[in-house]
Amino acid sequence: MTAAASRHMANSFDPARAASLPPADVKLIARRDRAMGAAYRLFYDRPVHVVRGEGVWLYDTDGDAYLDAYNNVPVVGHANPVVQQRVAAQLGVLNTHTRYLGDDVVAYAERVTGLLGHGLEQAVFVCTGSEAVDLALRVARHVTGRRGVIATSHAYHGTTAAAAAISPSLGPNNPIPDEVELIAAPDLASESPAEAAAALASRVTSAVAALRARGHDPAALIIDSVLSSDGLQGTEANVLREAAAAIRAHGGLYIADEVQSGFGRTGAWWGFPSQGVEPDLVVAGKPMGNGMPLAAVFARPEHFDRFGADMRFFNTFGGNQVSVAAGQAVLDELTERGLVERAGVLGASVLNELRGIAAAGNGVGAVRGSGLFFALEVVDDAGRPDAARASAVVNRMRDARVLISASGRDANVLKIRPPLVFAEEHAPILLDALAGALHH
């Protein structure tokens, strides 16, 4: 096992290689290790030292520009001026919590739930996707009076204790408690969408039985609507629909994790509608404030009514006026610039190009895409997952100044997920760099 593999993260920097870096970076990494400790990881064999961003571009200490084809947080662009101006203006006026009455958070809750529809009429604001997942689990367990949760076998849902407990992609040292049952995600490389949907529902039913055998009734099934960490296995319509019906049939709730798929990533505002599911609870985060910490749980009113009647919930920074100003600016930018629609149209075009690269015989197996989120399976000559070559491709692209990463249960899936300001003129840069890195 390589040192990187022992760190249980695709595309993780191996500190043993630090000596080959520029002296200033070696020194900074040493200071970082000393002051921030061993739990932090850097990306790439040669970490990128970023000092500035603008739109889809990040710039390093030498002034070199990197095309950002990875970051889903700065959805309306690095250093977006509308976000900057609104946040700066609000910081000069008021930034306080929700125990005083205020218009801003109410107006934002109304706007964002209006974009959700599907009976998800209420929002509770927190600061991170992890907090949102954690709260959704608390709500699901409280309203059902049950403890069991079902998640997919390479899922990532967050880092609080409760969220990490349903995040097996954190590696073998991350304990999964006996009230959690993991099920294999669909495998769209080997199953048709209809087969995948039926098989997933069948695994939910088996998981319910397994939980009950350990004394836990099922409170919830939680699935990332595009199954990102499982290798972007949620790109086909209705693959999750029967699984959602199965958990409901057993009295559990369905939680749609939209931290990855929400706010336009897939070419639609949310990932779950194309899956044909009607979630009880939805969690959202990363792109919501373009990097300002803003996240939320959305729910059918009966769930928050029940939870709220018994419990109070308060997040000091959740829904503060400054985070809400960022959230409103993101919605304005996405809407006024037509970024959601473009993610769909441009995404389809890029996906087509990626399939062309794969068909040309570059050691790429399945290619999947949903809006501006793409996954390419890097395989060896026998068609088996090839994590080492995926890592080499990611690092060659970094050297060509195009930022992507790798993920999936076998760490062989190239993960391409640019900010939604990624436009037509950026696609050739990405595609050329990818083709070059694959041909190497």
Next chain:
Amino acid sequence: MTAAASRHMANSFDPARAASLPPADVKLIARRDRAMGAAYRLFYDRPVHVVRGEGVWLYDTDGDAYLDAYNNVPVVGHANPVVQQRVAAQLGVLNTHTRYLGDDVVAYAERVTGLLGHGLEQAVFVCTGSEAVDLALRVARHVTGRRGVIATSHAYHGTTAAAAAISPSLGPNNPIPDEVELIAAPDLASESPAEAAAALASRVTSAVAALRARGHDPAALIIDSVLSSDGLQGTEANVLREAAAAIRAHGGLYIADEVQSGFGRTGAWWGFPSQGVEPDLVVAGKPMGNGMPLAAVFARPEHFDRFGADMRFFNTFGGNQVSVAAGQAVLDELTERGLVERAGVLGASVLNELRGIAAAGNGVGAVRGSGLFFALEVVDDAGRPDAARASAVVNRMRDARVLISASGRDANVLKIRPPLVFAEEHAPILLDALAGALHH
């Protein structure tokens, strides 16, 4: 039981009273309930509708000014211009995560751990105090290989599932799992500091035995260094010292919760040194970014080394450049304006005045203070806790446009905790309003 009491929160608005409010507020509260649900609570019989802040002042929709003697988040003042400018400037440059190499977060980690000392050499950044508590518990449980946690019987440590599990002040519907044992906080109204310290240590030892009887060895004892929610029972030196020694003797870690007491509140940078304890882990949050979501766990390197060798930890927004810019601005303001020292000097003077008010026979029992954090026990003629009168005092002060709140296990403790920009000229306004509300 009143409706407010049934909501398990001191100074909670009772929605049944909404009809007596201004029509615009009635309408806004209805919209808020519809879009944000029942878990949200407002303060006061008549909620304050705030639209602007500046320094220690909040302003309502009529332009009326309220002296903020409650909020510990905007520690360097509402709408602080230094924070505003630094955050705005950074938003125009870069705001990304810690998997790229960057100077800002390292420099901040070095600065803030330098202020901590006591061997707490490493920082991991998150967004909220709840996330910090949750991570500290994960680390403590991982490094000890144990599950049991001891907390005080009216503690508040946060709202993630793991943090809520050690937060009995959330009320009787908030489940406390069997791996958590609660111990009574010191009662400085009836015990000398030395008696309180010995008794607390004895309760820790009993709690360890109780946990072991249920099959759980103790991973940690966590205590808010000023015991805020327990009614500010941590104002005397060394009350916690023997308890910390007791948990260590049983192989558990000591976690100092400095979310309330950190960053100058007590007239010192941190609350734990005056308690004579050497924490294994420290959690901080609220004032750290003056309202920008920023929080941290600080630790002795051996704990993060062990945790980080086995587990990766990543918080997307934790330690981003914008939050760090806010954190640096807060440290600059606290330092350059001498706010920590002033909190000590002015706090001692205000405490003396508060004791004078109590001695004048106003139905006030014990008065405690630590820097700019004060607690007054409102009692009836027989000296028993009087929650109803405490609530009336809080609401009369609100009507006199001075904002405080109530807390404590009997909801009878007036909680006064202004931003640290509270200065000499503001003290008479607070004291006059308090005397008036008590005399009523």
